[in-house]
Amino acid sequence: MIAAILSLTLLGAVLGAVLGVANKFLHVESSALAGELIEMMPGSNCGQCGFPGCSGAAAAIADGTASPACCPAGGKTLAAQLAAKLGVAVDLSGLSGEGPKIATVAEELCIGCCRCGKVCPTDAILGAARQIHDVLREACTGCASCVEKCPTGALVMRPVPVTLQHWVMPKPLAA
Template identity: 60%
Template sequence: MIAALLSLTALGLSLGLLLGFAARKLKVEGNPLVAEIEQMLPGSQCGQCGFPGCAGAAQALAEGKAAVDCCPPGGADLVQALAAKLGVEADLSGIKASVPMIAEVQEHLCIGCTKCFKVCPTDAIMGAAKQIHTVFREACTACGKCVECCPTEATRLTPVPVTLQSWYWHKPEAGWVA
């Protein structure tokens, strides 16, 4: 009886010491998750998530204060990636199929008010006062800020056109799955 008590106590003590030692020795400094999440976010600082820029959103996501579907420009792919990263269930039902979009200025409606290129977080709209503005495709993240501020509804988001360079095979139908 005594022997059993002693041996169990000794076992508990030594394991406890080992755990305490490991906790100190293998301590991870800081939270690398925030930086990793920030890398995954579009980085256009558009603010549609309601947080101050992508860094703020990353912080909130890492702390579980933001939903994985908080970033509209990231689309379904980002939701899935974030869900996998954070180990949570992703609800994709509310998200449109992620067709890459791009802003477009309809020339016949543009009055050259310069509002859109002032709000563009990536300087993707070029133009000057009283001149028609155009979108620099490579820089546009389709955040939609220009659409919100346009007084004549001249800016809109359209799907990125498919070219021979960007086209690739669709995913095969999975009808053969048992």
């Protein structure tokens, strides 16, 4: 009993000391650029880009393995900002094709299970247990995390509706 406790304590202490020393001498300076990019990302960690959260995506964009246009929640605007920051050209056509989308609840299908609200990174889904849920249009970032959690398929991604407040006079046709 005593021998076991002592050996495990010793092992823990030695390994801890090794880790501490390694942290001091093998410290990796995290890229300052990645830090700046993280500040620009939406910060909702929705994971739609395929990276573990916004910091992962920012690191990948900073070292060039991911396109600045990889963030669906940030959309065209963020892609343009990131590209300007990095000084690279980016193909925005893939983003402009579909346009931004947000989640909407099909009221006849919603059973009020509350599963969607728990994964929403911005708390954009309202609804108590066994009550029909709803999505706050202004708070939804379009990450679609909720869609796969819905057991009845009541959550669907729809294009953001154009309202009078969002409408923009079309660009005149060039000569």
